[in-house]
Amino acid sequence: xxxxxxxxxxxxxxxxxxxxxxxxxxxxxxxxxxxxxxxxxxxxxxxxxxxxxxxxxxxxxxxxxxxxxxxxxxxxxxxxxxxxxxxxxxxxxxxxxxxxxxxxxxxxxxxxxxxxxxxxxxxxxxxxxxxxxxxxxxxxxxxxxxxxxxxxxxxxxxxxxxxxxxxxxxxxxxxxxxxxxxxxxxxxxxxxxxxxxxxxxxxxxxxxxxxxxxxxxxxxxxxxxxxxxxxxxxxxxxxxxxxxxxxxxxxxxxxxxxxxxxxxxxxxxxxxxxxxxxxxxxxxxxxxxxxxxxxxxxxxxxxxxxxxxxxxxxxxxxxxxxxxxxxxxxxxxxxxxxxxxx
Amino acid sequence: xxxxxxxxxxxxxxxxxxxxxxxxxxxxxxxxxxxxxxxxxxxxxxxxxxxxxxxxxxxxxxxxxxxxxxxxxxxxxxxxxxxxxxxxxxxxxxxxxxxxxxxxxxxxxxxxxxxxxxxxxxxxxxxxxxxxxxxxxxxxxxxxxxxxxxxxxxxxxxxxxxxxxxxxxxxxxxxxxxxxxxxxxxxxxxxxxxxxxxxxxxxxxxxxxxxxxxxxxxxxxxxxxxxxxxxxxxxxxxxxxxxxxxxxxxxxxxxxxxxxxxxxxxxxxxxxxxxxxxxxxxxxxxxxxxxxxxxxxxxxxxxxxxxxxxxxxxxx
Ligand SMILES: Nc1ncnc2c1ncn2[C@@H]1O[C@H](COP(=O)(O)OP(=O)(O)O)[C@@H](O)[C@H]1O
Ligand SMILES: [Mg+2]
Numbered sequence: 001x002x003x004x005x006x007x008x009x010x011x012x013x014x015x016x017x018x019x020x021x022x023x024x025x026x027x028x029x030x031x032x033x034x035x036x037x038x039x040x041x042x043x044x045x046x047x048x049x050x051x052x053x054x055x056x057x058x059x060x061x062x063x064x065x066x067x068x069x070x071x072x073x074x075x076x077x078x079x080x081x082x083x084x085x086x087x088x089x090x091x092x093x094x095x096x097x098x099x100x101x102x103x104x105x106x107x108x109x110x111x112x113x114x115x116x117x118x119x120x121x122x123x124x125x126x127x128x129x130x131x132x133x134x135x136x137x138x139x140x141x142x143x144x145x146x147x148x149x150x151x152x153x154x155x156x157x158x159x160x161x162x163x164x165x166x167x168x169x170x171x172x173x174x175x176x177x178x179x180x181x182x183x184x185x186x187x188x189x190x191x192x193x194x195x196x197x198x199x200x201x202x203x204x205x206x207x208x209x210x211x212x213x214x215x216x217x218x219x220x221x222x223x224x225x226x227x228x229x230x231x232x233x234x235x236x237x238x239x240x241x242x243x244x245x246x247x248x249x250x251x252x253x254x255x256x257x258x259x260x261x262x263x264x265x266x267x268x269x270x271x272x273x274x275x276x277x278x279x280x281x282x283x284x285x286x287x288x289x290x291x292x293x294x295x296x297x298x299x300x301x302x303x304x305x306x307x308x309x310x311x312x313x314x315x316x317x318x319x320x321x322x323x324x325x326x327x328x329x330x331x332x333x334x335x336x337x338x339x340x341x342x
Numbered sequence: 343x344x345x346x347x348x349x350x351x352x353x354x355x356x357x358x359x360x361x362x363x364x365x366x367x368x369x370x371x372x373x374x375x376x377x378x379x380x381x382x383x384x385x386x387x388x389x390x391x392x393x394x395x396x397x398x399x400x401x402x403x404x405x406x407x408x409x410x411x412x413x414x415x416x417x418x419x420x421x422x423x424x425x426x427x428x429x430x431x432x433x434x435x436x437x438x439x440x441x442x443x444x445x446x447x448x449x450x451x452x453x454x455x456x457x458x459x460x461x462x463x464x465x466x467x468x469x470x471x472x473x474x475x476x477x478x479x480x481x482x483x484x485x486x487x488x489x490x491x492x493x494x495x496x497x498x499x500x501x502x503x504x505x506x507x508x509x510x511x512x513x514x515x516x517x518x519x520x521x522x523x524x525x526x527x528x529x530x531x532x533x534x535x536x537x538x539x540x541x542x543x544x545x546x547x548x549x550x551x552x553x554x555x556x557x558x559x560x561x562x563x564x565x566x567x568x569x570x571x572x573x574x575x576x577x578x579x580x581x582x583x584x585x586x587x588x589x590x591x592x593x594x595x596x597x598x599x600x601x602x603x604x605x606x607x608x609x610x611x612x613x614x615x616x617x618x619x620x621x622x623x624x625x626x627x628x629x630x631x632x633x634x635x636x637x638x639x640x641x642x643x644x645x646x647x648x649x650x651x652x653x654x655x656x657x658x
Binding site: 195197200201202203204205207215216219222297298299300316320323 | 504
């Protein structure tokens with residue numbers, strides 16, 4: 001099967017190779033026509049082209065936005081009460097930033113998500129580990145997981161007001177409820193997915209049941225756990241908007257509250273601005289979490305793994321400290337094949 | 343009970359002695375000398391030796407998924423005994439067609455589920471029925487089982503860490519073993535498994551097992567995934583280390599040459615449900631792998647076993 005030498009439009013004509021072309025170590029790879037290269041199935045395009053295409057998309061959207069909102073308010077294609085013009089929108093940024101206290105509200109929102117999510121992790125990860133390790137725990141938690149994962153969360157908001165009042169606590173607990181069962185079941189799955197051969201190896205190296213959990217199953221499941229936590233955090237960020245859009249008296253604050261108030265007072269351009277800003281914040285959070293993830297699990301994602309190595313040092317220091325304060329008994333004899341282990 | 347015929351030194355110069363044709367070998371009364379090995383007239387059973395033996399199987403059967411539609415008997419009527427040779431230990435190779443239950447036998451000795459416990463019969467180690475896995479029976483698997491999140495050093499020290507040995511002490515010991523298996527302490531100790539080649543990972547696995555000084559080492563095709571050159575190097579390494587650790591080794595492999603080279607004793611298993619078909623005593627590996635495996639008597643033993651296994655695989 002020989003290939004026809006391809007002509008390159010506008011390029012130099014290469015000499016036809018003799019009979020069977022032999023791969024030359026230094027020869028450049030055979031070039032394909034640009035069309036085929038750009039439309040290669042699941043192929044790559046150059047980075048610059050990637051950027052240009054993205055910018056083109058943004059430009060098109062702005063153009064459409066501009067055309068839809070050009071002219072005097074009465075004669076526009078889209079009413080300014082729905083979509084203000086780009087100029088109107090961006091000129092209101094200063095007002096949003098200073099008068100509406102964008103940063104402070106952003107921090108309020110983030111604090112709620114982080115608190116609720118941390119609480120969900122603190123409860124969900126240990127429960128997930130238990131339920132991954134022991135079928136008994138999994139059986140016990142099964143109904144809760146089914147409910148937690150399938151309940152329409154928006155419908156829970158009224159109840160959270162009844163249960164947790166109208167303050168911060170209600171929003172934090174809403175995030176907690178939204179996430180905790182997902183964390184439990186994802187952690188359990190990650191533990192179950194650790195290959196049995198690692199457990200078998202640990203047994204033959206004399207590990208006890210507790211050591212297999214703490215030294216094998218949990219650490220080997222962590223990359224998968226962290227990855228699902230990162231995705232869930234994105235979800236939680238979405239849920240907090242929902243919680244903030246509902247107000248039952250008192251101070252609410254947060255990005256969702258800015259949107260709600262803007263709608264009531266007719267600052268439509270602020271709604272659009274917040275909607276534009278949120279994805280950037282979500283992206284920044286996700287990128288940060290990804291960087292942490294990479295640093296924590298170099299054996300999964302490559303790189304130097306600074307955080308991982310730091311944790312290793314801390315672990316060693318902790319162990320050495322414990323050794324100073326508690327003299328531990330070292331098992332010198334091995335448990336035989338029929339002996340009880342401790 | 344007949345004593346196993348003592349191995350006589352095989353002349354190295356002039357090919358197969360007595361020029362016994364293959365089919366004659368099969369028909370002749372056993373025990374029979376074949377190249378560097380001797381086929382025993384029967385597989386020795388636990389009753390035949392005075393001591394309890396280091397490992398013995400008595401009428402062992404393993405049926406997977408008992409009572410279910412997909413119940414499957416992997417091994418049946420497995421009887422054998424390996425003597426406890428003080429201060430030395432034997433190297434036992436296990437050969438057989440694929441799926442005949444070699445891994446099942448090894449994991450029964452290790453006490454690992456779901457192979458453990460046997461459906462019928464008794465597996466004894468050092469005179470006691472196996473009840474659970476333990477560090478006295480180390481195991482090296484074919485799949486890479488280094489803990490991904492641990493450095494080479496922490497991987498090798500794992501067993502000692504579980505035993506509660508203080509850090510300084512266990513790391514010093516781990517460094518010793520990293521060096522003994524031919525890795526560089528300086529360059530490799532802080533590497534992670536994903537930075538190592540297959541051969542290096544198996545060296546870590548071997549070091550991690552040997553550091554615990556097990557009486558029994560179980561190896562399930564440990565070099566199965568390695569390229570031929572690495573494999574020969576690993577064979578030489580194993581011979582070297584084994585002399586030092588004085589353990590009884592059970593070694594499962596698909597390579598007949600590897601089994602005959604490394605083994606003092608070779609068990610040949612039948613098709614499933616597997617049972618031990620033949621027991622051979624072979625010359626211990628006293629020369630480098632490449633050298634010994636080229637010699638004619640060695641090849642004769644290999645061909646003898648290869649024909650047996652080929653017949654078994656045809657019969658399936
Ligand atoms: N956990 C298991 N459940 C059911 N069948 C199994 C299991 N493990 C092994 N087997 C079956 O038992 C037979 C022997 O398996 P194994 O001991 O792994 O063979 P070998 O190591 O000789 O290739 C095979 O046919 C295999 O399919
Ligand atoms: Mg196997």
